[in-house]
Amino acid sequence: MGGRVRGEEKFFTLHPALPLLPQKSVHFPYAIIFRMLTLLRLALGLYFLGLTHSVLTVLRRRETFFWPAAFAMIAGFICQATAIGYRAYELQSFPVTQLYESFSLFAALAVPVFFIVYLKYRIPSLGVFAFPMIFLMTFMANMGYDQSDAIPAVLMSHWLYIHAPLVILGYVALFIAVSAAVLYLVQEHELKSKRPRMLYQRFPSLEVCDDLAYRSLAIGFPLMTLGMISGVLWAHMANWGPQWELDTKVLLSFFTWLIYLLLIHYRLIAGWRGKKAAYLAIAGFVGVLATFVGSTYYSGFHTFTQ
Amino acid sequence: MQLALIGVSHKTAPVEIRERLAFPSEKMRAALEALMERAKAGEAMILSTCNRVEIVAEGPSDELIRQFLYEYHRIGAEAVSDHLYCLQNADAIRHVFRVTSSLDSMMIGEPQILGQVKEAFRIANDAGTIGTNLSALMNRAFAVAKRVRSETGISQSAVSVSYAAVELARQIFRDLTGKTVMIIGASKMGELAARHLKRNGVSSVLVTNRTFEKAVEVAKVFDGAAIPFEHFTDHIDRADIVISSTGAPHFVITKPMAERIIKHRKNKPVFFIDIAVPRDIDPAVNEIDNVFLYDIDDLQQVIDANLKERLKEAHRAEEIIDGEVQAFCTRMQSREVVPTIVEMRASVEKQRHEEIERYRKKMKDFTPEQVAIVDQITESLVNKILHNPITQLKGMAHDPRGADFAETARKLFNIKPSSGPSGSEGTTGSTGRSSDDEPPV
Numbered sequence: 133m134g135g136r137v138r139g140e141e142k143f144f145t146l147h148p149a150l151p152l153l154p155q156k157s158v159h160f161p162y163a164i165i166f167r168m169l170t171l172l173r174l175a176l177g178l179y180f181l182g183l184t185h186s187v188l189t190v191l192r193r194r195e196t197f198f199w200p201a202a203f204a205m206i207a208g209f210i211c212q213a214t215a216i217g218y219r220a221y222e223l224q225s226f227p228v229t230q231l232y233e234s235f236s237l238f239a240a241l242a243v244p245v246f247f248i249v250y251l252k253y254r255i256p257s258l259g260v261f262a263f264p265m266i267f268l269m270t271f272m273a274n275m276g277y278d279q280s281d282a283i284p285a286v287l288m289s290h291w292l293y294i295h296a297p298l299v300i301l302g303y304v305a306l307f308i309a310v311s312a313a314v315l316y317l318v319q320e321h322e323l324k325s326k327r328p329r330m331l332y333q334r335f336p337s338l339e340v341c342d343d344l345a346y347r348s349l350a351i352g353f354p355l356m357t358l359g360m361i362s363g364v365l366w367a368h369m370a371n372w373g374p375q376w377e378l379d380t381k382v383l384l385s386f387f388t389w390l391i392y393l394l395l396i397h398y399r400l401i402a403g404w405r406g407k408k409a410a411y412l413a414i415a416g417f418v419g420v421l422a423t424f425v426g427s428t429y430y431s432g433f434h435t436f437t438q
Numbered sequence: 439m440q441l442a443l444i445g446v447s448h449k450t451a452p453v454e455i456r457e458r459l460a461f462p463s464e465k466m467r468a469a470l471e472a473l474m475e476r477a478k479a480g481e482a483m484i485l486s487t488c489n490r491v492e493i494v495a496e497g498p499s500d501e502l503i504r505q506f507l508y509e510y511h512r513i514g515a516e517a518v519s520d521h522l523y524c525l526q527n528a529d530a531i532r533h534v535f536r537v538t539s540s541l542d543s544m545m546i547g548e549p550q551i552l553g554q555v556k557e558a559f560r561i562a563n564d565a566g567t568i569g570t571n572l573s574a575l576m577n578r579a580f581a582v583a584k585r586v587r588s589e590t591g592i593s594q595s596a597v598s599v600s601y602a603a604v605e606l607a608r609q610i611f612r613d614l615t616g617k618t619v620m621i622i623g624a625s626k627m628g629e630l631a632a633r634h635l636k637r638n639g640v641s642s643v644l645v646t647n648r649t650f651e652k653a654v655e656v657a658k659v660f661d662g663a664a665i666p667f668e669h670f671t672d673h674i675d676r677a678d679i680v681i682s683s684t685g686a687p688h689f690v691i692t693k694p695m696a697e698r699i700i701k702h703r704k705n706k707p708v709f710f711i712d713i714a715v716p717r718d719i720d721p722a723v724n725e726i727d728n729v730f731l732y733d734i735d736d737l738q739q740v741i742d743a744n745l746k747e748r749l750k751e752a753h754r755a756e757e758i759i760d761g762e763v764q765a766f767c768t769r770m771q772s773r774e775v776v777p778t779i780v781e782m783r784a785s786v787e788k789q790r791h792e793e794i795e796r797y798r799k800k801m802k803d804f805t806p807e808q809v810a811i812v813d814q815i816t817e818s819l820v821n822k823i824l825h826n827p828i829t830q831l832k833g834m835a836h837d838p839r840g841a842d843f844a845e846t847a848r849k850l851f852n853i854k855p856s857s858g859p860s861g862s863e864g865t866t867g868s869t870g871r872s873s874d875d876e877p878p879v
Contacts, residue, residue, distance in 0.1 A: 323609060324724060326736045327743075338707060339612040403704040406728050 171215035178208030182263035209243035232276030239269035261311035291366035299359035305352030310417035313410035316341035388419030443530035445492030451521035483562040547593035595744035614639035620677035623684030646670040682718035771840035
């Protein structure tokens with residue numbers, strides 16, 4: 133049905149003229165420097181240092197190079213944020229309508245969120261999960277980048293500014309939750325197996341992992357819910373027809389939402405914590421990945437193609 | 439600097455020997471004075487702990503120190519000589535660094551030894567037996583110990599049962615403050631573990647014991663509450679950490695009981711420490727979610743792993759010490775070589791001036807230009823003659839034989855022997871400072 137919508141109204145393209153950009157600016161070196169791709173690649177390189185930290189931490193079973201990695205991540209974030217800003221200027225709109233754009237946004241949001249969590253919890257080992265994910269997302273953003281991409285007309289709406297950021301911020305929070313859950317499971321396994329290794333001493337305590345997993349769920353779930361509601365309202369107002377809810381992504385995200393609802397329920401009502409809650413948080417995030425990344429493979433409004 | 443170290447330690451001598459050679463702290467001052475006098479030491483220091491007795495002295499031969507040790511303790515040489523080790527210069531420096539860094543300790547990485555060495559140094563300093571050499575050596579040793587501690591993990595992980603328990607509790611709970619610990623069965627080991635937990639923030643202690651009076655007694659020590667043994671199951675839900683060490687032949691805490699506890703606690707985690715033999719807690723308890731059970735063997739396993747880690751780290755510490763010993767030796771040698779060069783130059787220059795003065799009368803008809811030429815010739819001659827010896831000496835500054843070489847040079851040029859940098863005061867002024875950490879040039 134997505135095809136039908138696209139068939140009705142040709143998306144309009146900005147790229148033939150790029151009227152908002154002075155043509156001659158292409159000749160200025162700074163314009164080249166500030167080209168989104170250059171910045172994105174720079175960010176990717178910096179995030180690679182963060183990735184190195186993660187790999188070394190796991191290989192050497194020791195927390196090393198956290199601060200150099202953290203500075204690299206911050207520098208990478210500045211590059212990426214500038215790139216997104218530049219892209220927004222190029223499009224004169226919010227750059228989240230292409231899949232790679234949303235990946236880029238996810239990565240760019242994950243960095244400050246990681247550091248906010250770090251300020252509160254002092255868990256450098258969370259970087260072992262966060263940095264590779266940020267790298268991967270930026271990597272995919274690099275792969276997919278195409279300057280000529282423009283916003284599909286069907287998505288030209290103020291709702292875009294509400295729906296997309298809410299959902300992506302929710303995903304970031306849920307990503308933190310799943311990282312904490314995995315940390316919990318690793319630590320729990322170490323403690324239960326009684327085969328202590330150096331690494332486990334650098335990991336946060338079970339209580340901290342569980343608390344972080346719960347809190348980020350408590351933030352991520354409402355964001356996701358609001359994001360979905362805004363999507364429903366958007367679909368309703370844009371009069372996308374009666375079958376929008378059969379869009380694969382809509383269905384998948386509804387199932388994901390149900391998993392998280394179940395998790396919240398068990399945590400609040402049955403007093404679940406620790407291992408069981410961690411497993412369910414992982415199941416939930418598998419749903420998030422299926423909805424978020426997997427959307428390339430099915431059709432609908434969320435295919436992010438033109 | 440001529441450094442000698444004589445000692446016995448837990449590695450070379452049984453306690454019967456060590457205790458006979460020990461210096462009680464109240465007699466330390468007198469012993470130091472006797473040592474200075476009898477062994478004709480320039481500087482000296484005595485370290486006497488339950489694991490080692492060591493004398494470090496600058497100046498005397500080790501034979502003199504041995505004699506002092508035998509005479510002072512009125513002990514026959516044959517009784518102890520096999521147990522004594524005797525080290526010189528670089529070896530002595532290395533030993534001091536290793537001891538201070540806790541690499542020679544019975545429990546590698548234990549922190550007390552540094553304090554003990556510092557105390558021994560303070561006493562010797564008060565007694566006035568520390569000079570520039572020993573003070574340089576010991577200050578460097580303290581710096582090395584600090585480096586070893588911060589750059590390696592040799593004193594990081596717990597190597598005793600009670601510390602291991604605290605460390606594990608920290609891996610489960612965010613913060614021990616506000617947590618409750620219950621001791622089942624008042625045993626010494628249980629008390630020790632509880633004491634460590636309490637010192638690390640645990641706020642309330644519950645004690646239960648078959649004989650209630652004993653429970654009351656132990657509870658008093660911890661400001662805690664005593665609970666009659668028949669009722670302990672009513673209170674166990676409150677405990678985040680349970681230490682069990684009863685003499686019971688059967689399990690005191692069974693799996694169904696633990697399941698009930700965790701249900702009552704709404705899945706809040708609980709840490710069981712079973713240090714009883716035979717065991718008090720059914721090992722199957724560990725299978726329950728949010729319950730963590732460590733028995734005495736599990737704790738021992740943690741400790742063994744930590745010890746292994748410490749030994750690995752000790753290798754890295756030895757590398758640090760190798761480098762430090764070399765750097766320190768070099769520094770000390772250049773401390774002897776450089777003043778020698780300065781004095782050599784000063785002495786020859788002085789002779790040149792004296793000679794010029796002596797011939798002043800004969801030069802009275804000389805024009806100022808001619809006087810200047812004489813001055814130039816003599817100066818150039820002095821420089822030429824001194825050039826080779828000085829280059830050679832400078833080359834020896836980083837050589838282990840540098841000190842001997844400097845000594846020979848002093849004899850050849852008839853420079854008074856110096857005992858370190860302070861010995862050369864008055865000649866140049868550039869070597870008179872007593873700062874220890876900087877090479878003089």
